[in-house]
Amino acid sequence: MAGIDFEGTDVPVQQGDTIAAALYRSGTRIFSRSFKYHRPRGLYCVSGDCPNCLVTVDGEVNVRACECAARAGQKVTRQNAWPSADRDALAVIDKLHWALPVGFYYKAGIKPKFAWPMVEPMIRKMAGLGFVDHHDAPRHLERVNWHPDVLVVGAGVAGLEAALAAAGAGSTVMLIDETTPGARVASGPTRAAIDRLTAAVAAVPAITTSWNTPATGLFEGPLLIAVSGDETFHIHPQAIVLACGGREIHRVFTDNDLPGVMLARGAARLAGVHGVRPGARAVVWAEQPEALEHIAALTAAGVEVVAVVAAEGLDTSAVTCEVIRGEVTAAKGRKRVSAIVAAGRTIACDLLAVGSEIQPNEHLVRLAYDLPVVVAGDAAGHGLTLDDAMASGRAAGERAAAGPELYAVSPATPRTCGANGYVCLCEDVSVKDLEVAIDEGFESAELLKRYTTVTMGPCQGRVCADQLRAVAARKNPDLHRVANATTLRPPVRPITLEQAIAGAPHHMERHTALTAKHLSIGGTMMWAGPWKRVEAYGDVQAEYRAVRERVGLIDVGTLGKFLVAGPDATEFLERIYPMRVADLEAGRLRYGLLLEEGGVIIDDGTVCALGDGRYYLTVTTTGAERLESWMGDWAEAWGHDVYVVNQTASLGALNVAGPQARALLQKLSDDPLDRESFPYIRHRQITVAGVECLAMRLGFVGELAYELHFPASQSAKLWDAIIAAGAEWDIRPFGLMAQRLLRLEKGHIIIAQDTDFETTPWKVGMQWAVKLDKDDFVGKAALERHLKRDDRELLVPWTMGAGTACPPEGATVTMNGNLAGRVTSAWHSPTLGHPIGLAWVKRAYAAAGSSITVGGSPATVFSGHAFYDPEGEKLRA
Amino acid sequence: MSHFYIRCPNCGPRACSEFSYNGEVRPLADPAASEAAEIDRLWLRRNANGLQRERWFHAAGCRRFVTITRDTRTNIIVAQPGEPAGDVATHA
Numbered sequence: 001m002a003g004i005d006f007e008g009t010d011v012p013v014q015q016g017d018t019i020a021a022a023l024y025r026s027g028t029r030i031f032s033r034s035f036k037y038h039r040p041r042g043l044y045c046v047s048g049d050c051p052n053c054l055v056t057v058d059g060e061v062n063v064r065a066c067e068c069a070a071r072a073g074q075k076v077t078r079q080n081a082w083p084s085a086d087r088d089a090l091a092v093i094d095k096l097h098w099a100l101p102v103g104f105y106y107k108a109g110i111k112p113k114f115a116w117p118m119v120e121p122m123i124r125k126m127a128g129l130g131f132v133d134h135h136d137a138p139r140h141l142e143r144v145n146w147h148p149d150v151l152v153v154g155a156g157v158a159g160l161e162a163a164l165a166a167a168g169a170g171s172t173v174m175l176i177d178e179t180t181p182g183a184r185v186a187s188g189p190t191r192a193a194i195d196r197l198t199a200a201v202a203a204v205p206a207i208t209t210s211w212n213t214p215a216t217g218l219f220e221g222p223l224l225i226a227v228s229g230d231e232t233f234h235i236h237p238q239a240i241v242l243a244c245g246g247r248e249i250h251r252v253f254t255d256n257d258l259p260g261v262m263l264a265r266g267a268a269r270l271a272g273v274h275g276v277r278p279g280a281r282a283v284v285w286a287e288q289p290e291a292l293e294h295i296a297a298l299t300a301a302g303v304e305v306v307a308v309v310a311a312e313g314l315d316t317s318a319v320t321c322e323v324i325r326g327e328v329t330a331a332k333g334r335k336r337v338s339a340i341v342a343a344g345r346t347i348a349c350d351l352l353a354v355g356s357e358i359q360p361n362e363h364l365v366r367l368a369y370d371l372p373v374v375v376a377g378d379a380a381g382h383g384l385t386l387d388d389a390m391a392s393g394r395a396a397g398e399r400a401a402a403g404p405e406l407y408a409v410s411p412a413t414p415r416t417c418g419a420n421g422y423v424c425l426c427e428d429v430s431v432k433d434l435e436v437a438i439d440e441g442f443e444s445a446e447l448l449k450r451y452t453t454v455t456m457g458p459c460q461g462r463v464c465a466d467q468l469r470a471v472a473a474r475k476n477p478d479l480h481r482v483a484n485a486t487t488l489r490p491p492v493r494p495i496t497l498e499q500a501i502a503g504a505p506h507h508m509e510r511h512t513a514l515t516a517k518h519l520s521i522g523g524t525m526m527w528a529g530p531w532k533r534v535e536a537y538g539d540v541q542a543e544y545r546a547v548r549e550r551v552g553l554i555d556v557g558t559l560g561k562f563l564v565a566g567p568d569a570t571e572f573l574e575r576i577y578p579m580r581v582a583d584l585e586a587g588r589l590r591y592g593l594l595l596e597e598g599g600v601i602i603d604d605g606t607v608c609a610l611g612d613g614r615y616y617l618t619v620t621t622t623g624a625e626r627l628e629s630w631m632g633d634w635a636e637a638w639g640h641d642v643y644v645v646n647q648t649a650s651l652g653a654l655n656v657a658g659p660q661a662r663a664l665l666q667k668l669s670d671d672p673l674d675r676e677s678f679p680y681i682r683h684r685q686i687t688v689a690g691v692e693c694l695a696m697r698l699g700f701v702g703e704l705a706y707e708l709h710f711p712a713s714q715s716a717k718l719w720d721a722i723i724a725a726g727a728e729w730d731i732r733p734f735g736l737m738a739q740r741l742l743r744l745e746k747g748h749i750i751i752a753q754d755t756d757f758e759t760t761p762w763k764v765g766m767q768w769a770v771k772l773d774k775d776d777f778v779g780k781a782a783l784e785r786h787l788k789r790d791d792r793e794l795l796v797p798w799t800m801g802a803g804t805a806c807p808p809e810g811a812t813v814t815m816n817g818n819l820a821g822r823v824t825s826a827w828h829s830p831t832l833g834h835p836i837g838l839a840w841v842k843r844a845y846a847a848a849g850s851s852i853t854v855g856g857s858p859a860t861v862f863s864g865h866a867f868y869d870p871e872g873e874k875l876r877a
Numbered sequence: 878m879s880h881f882y883i884r885c886p887n888c889g890p891r892a893c894s895e896f897s898y899n900g901e902v903r904p905l906a907d908p909a910a911s912e913a914a915e916i917d918r919l920w921l922r923r924n925a926n927g928l929q930r931e932r933w934f935h936a937a938g939c940r941r942f943v944t945i946t947r948d949t950r951t952n953i954i955v956a957q958p959g960e961p962a963g964d965v966a967t968h969a
């Protein structure tokens with residue numbers, strides 16, 4: 001199509017058109033159907049405030065047609081109507097007000113009870129505006145931070161002057177506006193001033209401008225958030241000038257929502273900016289002088305202004321048509337205005353331009369409490385002349401540059417409201433609805449808001465908030481608080497969810513330097529905290545046998561790795577760990593639990609003493625990030641002079657395990673690896689295949705094993721060398737599954753799989769890892785208290801007879817049909833030939849040798865710790 | 878959405894979004910305290926409506942901890958890292 005595709009019709013577009021202007025020029029008058037009663041609604045504010053022109057544009061719902069630039073090929077459809085907004089079948093609801101009273105969702109369909117399940121889906125189907133295509137992939141929008149000295153919001157005359165003044169005083173300035181300067185202002189002295197000032201601003205390098213950038217919220221800091229196309233701005237200025245202007249106040253009278261009733265600035269914008277004739281015969285309702293200025297723009301566009309309804313005392317000497325003193329009390333017409341009633345007279349017209357009093361745009365201002373904010377122009381007070389507004393802007397800019405006082409907000413008193421008509425255009429709340437709700441006891445504006453949903457629609461109170469307060473004040477003139485302004489919260493302008501989460505953290509997926517290698521040899525990956533680790537290389541049993549019988553290799557580069565150093569390092573670790581650290585000689589290492597203050601196990605790993613008060617720590621894969629900050633927190637609390645350096649990413653780690661591990665590594669290293677030179681639970685600095693490694697002799701999988709830590713960049717080189725050297729023993733890489741089976745045969749626990757948030761060392765039989773005779777350590781006091789109590793449940797190893805099917809992890813433990821515990825780990829042990837596992841079991845049944853039922857099968861509580869090689873001869877080999 | 882600056886002793890004034898909040902500072906264990914008092918210390922938080930001594934971790938910076946005093950009603954920091962906390966109660 002050459003123009004807009006508007007529900008299948010080709011609508012021509014002219015230069016500078018908004019969607020609203022193009023549609024209106026082509027004859028569209030009904031832009032939407034109202035939320036509840038499906039009343040026809042037309043253009044009203046033409047300034048982005050009211051909900052009347054919300055349309056779906058290219059699949060994006062609730063786009064303001066009066067703000068969105070028109071583009072050839074755009075697909076535009078109206079919302080909340082079936083089959084069309086012009087002939088909406090649901091408009092019948094407008095005749096059924098009695099069935100949908102105010103607060104109807106608390107009342108209708110609830111009695112009789114059986115009715116609600118039928119009514120609820122109907123309400124759900126009719127609720128909401130627009131249809132979101134759930135197949136649309138969300139875009140990831142980025143966040144951009146700005147740090148100007150002074151931020152100016154609003155590029156009217158006051159905002160432009162403020163930006164120039166602040167820049168003149170030496171500040172860097174950012175100036176934003178929700179449209180472009182002058183976009184809503186027809187030619188005249190104001191537009192001329194805006195054009196002149198905009199050119200002046202463009203010539204000042206210290207001023208950064210961003211147009212079409214509506215502000216959505218103001219927060220302490222101060223932080224102002226604005227949206228600009230595909231970016232969300234976080235602006236962090238020292239001071240803010242709010243020059244966001246004013247708007248004509250919403251006037252309420254009978255059928256005030258009919259298409260053809262328009263705010264005067266909106267009608268003038270259509271006529272003077274877009275060259276669209278807003279009506280043939282117009283009545284202008286003037287409550288302030290600016291409204292009379294719009295008559296010229298309307299006349300120039302070909303509108304016949306037949307009468308002016310003027311407030312008492314307004315100077316109308318320049319008006320050439322008939323002047324009626326008083327107020328408009330009703331509009332007449334079915335789908336659009338055909339006449340209005342004022343001072344008892346009925347005047348035929350198709351346009352009523354409501355030039356009501358100017359109300360400050362107070363949304364951001366009301367969020368500015370206790371922030372360094374200066375308010376300027378119409379946002380500060382209504383009825384400013386052009387010269388006053390410019391002077392106000394200059395003064396504000398100078399004050400902001402000097403660092404303003406914290407701003408305190410004094411809310412305005414509400415204006416008056418008519419006896420009939422719609423207060424809220426978003427949610428179809430009429431004066432009568434509010435009066436009924438007040439009679440039901442919801443008397444304050446804040447309660448009325450919650451009960452009737454007035455101010456809660458897309459306009460966020462721009463249209464209705466003042467008139468809501470006026471109705472509340474009129475019904476209860478003696479109760480001052482009923483008219484208090486309702487609480488205002490960001491976003492002050494509707495934004496999309498994409499905009500709301502702009503810059504949200506990307507999902508982290510960490511890989512070791514060997515991931516590509518793992519994948520190339522058939523490794524399947526699984527999550528382990530933020531890491532992807534190898535689950536298996538296709539055959540868990542074969543991987544298991546390689547470790548038990550020959551030699552295997554596992555990538556343990558994901559382990560948390562820390563260097564701890566500094567004058568207080570030894571004392572620090574003595575207090576961090578429940579076992580002894582100070583007596584560790586250089587070259588020795590020790591297994592360590594980590595406890596929180598309640599004595600609960602949070603992690604485990606090893607401590608290597610490097611000498612000179614330096615230590616190398618490993619913790620679990622999932623614990624590294626958390627423990628880094630946890631240790632730093634304690635160092636800060638104790639005032640220790642200690643450095644905790646997280647080397648998790650910079651170091652790689654491989655574990656070579658199995659009876660042939662020594663023979664294999666000796667092929668690659670000249671350093672002595674024999675039992676005497678490098679015994680069990682020692683560490684050494686050795687060179688393997690030319691790579692400097694910190695090697696530890698550990699026993700997690702229960703065989704002779706060397707855990708090598710080295711610069712991550714050497715990972716592939718070392719891996720390849722070990723695999724090649726191990727070929728003569730048919731070495732196999734093994735994954736997490738095989739490792740879990742191997743360690744279970746040794747009776748070792750895995751933190752967070754076998755333990756929970758109540759697990760103390762006592763409950764898992766690890767008293768040996770805690771030295772209560774130490775001075776102090778994290779969790780000591782709690783553990784001493786625990787000693788006085790009997791734990792209700794204990795973690796125990798269990799075995800089953802050969803030929804019994806292995807129960808799944810998570811299976812229940814029962815005794816005489818009653819629940820007695822749960823399984824945390826279970827595998828069929830290939831070496832022992834029967835199922836083994838760990839389970840939490842009630843204390844009464846936890847004694848060694850007790851018969852229990854695990855997953856429905858008979859089992860026995862195991863009497864030792866390790867199922868395999870209980871004396872640990874193999875790992876000491 | 879809250880926003881304020883924390884003066885990191887290593888990195889200078891940085892946006893609070895670079896830090897992760899580690900909660901209010903609690904007193905260290907007192908060996909002489911009763912068991913009930915110790916359990917309160919471990920599990921109950923003041924959740925101050927006013928001045929609070931608290932610790933932040935400069936996660937997107939130097940990865941060290943800083944201790945500040947903040948007014949939880951206004952997010953105004955009354956004592957930056959290294960400054961004395963004054964008479965702010967750390968625990969009720």
Ligand SMILES: [Zn+2]
Pocket residue numbers: 885886887888889935938939940941
């Ligand atoms: Zn820092």
